[in-house]
Amino acid sequence: MAGEGWGRRLPDRARRAVSGSGPPTEPLALRAGPGGVDEDTARSVLSLGLRVGEAMMAVGASAADVTAGVLRVAAAYGLTDCQVDMTFTSLTIGYDPDDVPPLVLMRIVRPRGVDYTRLQGVADLTAEVTAGRVGLDEAHRRLDDVLAAPHPYRRALHALGWPGVAGSVAFLLGGGWLVALVAAVTTAVVERTIRALNRRGLPVFFQQAAGAAIATGTAVGLVVAGVEIRASLVVAAGIVVLLAGLSLVGAAEDAISGFPVTAAARAFEVVTLTTGIVVGIAAVLDVARRFEVPLRVVDPATVSVPFAVSLAAAAVMGGAWALASYAGPRGLAVAVLAGGLAWATTTGAAVLGAGPAVSSAVAAAVVGFAGEALGDRLRVPPLLVAVCGIVPLLPGLAIYRGLFAVVVDGDVPAGTSGLVGAAAVGLALAAGVVLGRYLGRPLGGRLDRFERRVRRRATLRD
Numbered sequence: 001m002a003g004e005g006w007g008r009r010l011p012d013r014a015r016r017a018v019s020g021s022g023p024p025t026e027p028l029a030l031r032a033g034p035g036g037v038d039e040d041t042a043r044s045v046l047s048l049g050l051r052v053g054e055a056m057m058a059v060g061a062s063a064a065d066v067t068a069g070v071l072r073v074a075a076a077y078g079l080t081d082c083q084v085d086m087t088f089t090s091l092t093i094g095y096d097p098d099d100v101p102p103l104v105l106m107r108i109v110r111p112r113g114v115d116y117t118r119l120q121g122v123a124d125l126t127a128e129v130t131a132g133r134v135g136l137d138e139a140h141r142r143l144d145d146v147l148a149a150p151h152p153y154r155r156a157l158h159a160l161g162w163p164g165v166a167g168s169v170a171f172l173l174g175g176g177w178l179v180a181l182v183a184a185v186t187t188a189v190v191e192r193t194i195r196a197l198n199r200r201g202l203p204v205f206f207q208q209a210a211g212a213a214i215a216t217g218t219a220v221g222l223v224v225a226g227v228e229i230r231a232s233l234v235v236a237a238g239i240v241v242l243l244a245g246l247s248l249v250g251a252a253e254d255a256i257s258g259f260p261v262t263a264a265a266r267a268f269e270v271v272t273l274t275t276g277i278v279v280g281i282a283a284v285l286d287v288a289r290r291f292e293v294p295l296r297v298v299d300p301a302t303v304s305v306p307f308a309v310s311l312a313a314a315a316v317m318g319g320a321w322a323l324a325s326y327a328g329p330r331g332l333a334v335a336v337l338a339g340g341l342a343w344a345t346t347t348g349a350a351v352l353g354a355g356p357a358v359s360s361a362v363a364a365a366v367v368g369f370a371g372e373a374l375g376d377r378l379r380v381p382p383l384l385v386a387v388c389g390i391v392p393l394l395p396g397l398a399i400y401r402g403l404f405a406v407v408v409d410g411d412v413p414a415g416t417s418g419l420v421g422a423a424a425v426g427l428a429l430a431a432g433v434v435l436g437r438y439l440g441r442p443l444g445g446r447l448d449r450f451e452r453r454v455r456r457r458a459t460l461r462d
Contacts, residue, residue, distance in 0.1 A: 049073040063259035088265030116327040121146035161324025166237035168317035174303035183237035205276040212280030232297040240396035252430030285407040314343030314392035338389035361432035368436025373443040398422035
């Protein structure tokens with residue numbers, strides 16, 4: 001009988017030996033307790049958080065930064081159990097405590113383009129709200145002021161940013177003053193054309209195609225006119241300007257941070273708009289080939305640019321992109337340093353034997369780290385440091401060379417290889433920035449409980 005009792009107890013002992021004894025690491029769907037905030041106040045807080053998130057989304061912030069910012073604002077006024085969800089074009093925030101009816105607010109977000117001054121203004125306001133120094137009504141008024149404030153520069157001065165980027169690309173690739181001037185003027189025409197087409201509601205895909213066609217057509221026209229100039233550098237400069245406005249870094253950061261919906265949408269947008277550039281270039285090159293225009297493309301291996309010249313060009317390029325993106329004077333200075341730092345780093349990595357993709361990734365990681373670690377101390381958005389740093393590394397000439405090989409030379413394998421190499425550099429830049437920002441976040445004092453909550457979604461596993 002004793003043996004039979006022991007035999008019956010054996011399965012229970014075995015089950016206790018292998019079964020878990022504690023609660024799950026991440027409990028699911030726990031019941032929310034009383035919030036302690038009345039319904040009207042809760043609605044006003046949610047509205048403030050939603051407006052903050054909408055502003056950050058509209059000017060290019062990543063999904064993780066937007067979500068953490070909204071949670072900080074809500075928690076600062078007592079709403080600690082909010083849920084935030086976002087897609088590429090919408091933001092939703094919900095609050096469901098025991099003591100008030102559930103509240104859900106949503107807004108459709110229309111991207112406005114990169115605006116670093118407004119992004120920093122929203123970040124400063126969020127920091128003051130989190131510190132408890134701003135009342136709810138005052139926070140709404142201050143946010144109105146930030147969003148309605150005029151740009152830091154007149155339009156004529158702001159318009160110098162795009163030509164400045166193009167002219168710097170020309171110097172960076174070995175062109176002289178004439179090439180830089182032509183590239184700057186051509187890019188100014190491209191920028192005005194895209195702005196006019198945008199006012200008429202033309203889809204951005206066709207705007208990108210038109211801009212690339214103008215840059216390539218200018219190069220072909222110079223060759224037909226017999227002007228002694230490295231026309232391919234004009235095209236490369238235009239490509240870099242068109243690429244610089246794409247959200248490749250944001251797409252990579254969203255994917256790595258656990259926001260697959262926004263990552264997929266941003267990545268698809270990048271692919272679509274890059275395809276527009278390819279279509280515009282290929283169309284003009286095909287017409288030139290049919291008319292037997294004697295085109296040539298610069299081989300970067302045959303061009304030697306003094307390091308001091310390329311370093312200065314990269315620094316100016318970073319500053320010019322910051323100017324085109326409405327950065328303030330402090331942001332311009334930081335962007336100049338970021339461009340120079342990125343170029344010095346990638347040059348050093350190349351000297352040590354690293355390939356283009358690896359050296360680009362290393363440089364992107366360095367500027368991403370610097371932006372995250374020093375951005376709050378310098379009062380500039382970390383995204384500004386990262387993006388302005390990698391602009392000099394964008395593979396504009398590599399894309400043109402690949403398309404030239406396919407369309408004009410008919411060498412599909414060589415052209416495909418060149419385009420794949422350009423894509424590898426782009427992905428390396430995006431991944432490097434994300435890694436650098438991740439490593440620099442603890443030093444920048446930004447890794448609070450809201451950051452950990454948001455970032456943890458990329459690491460949770462069943």
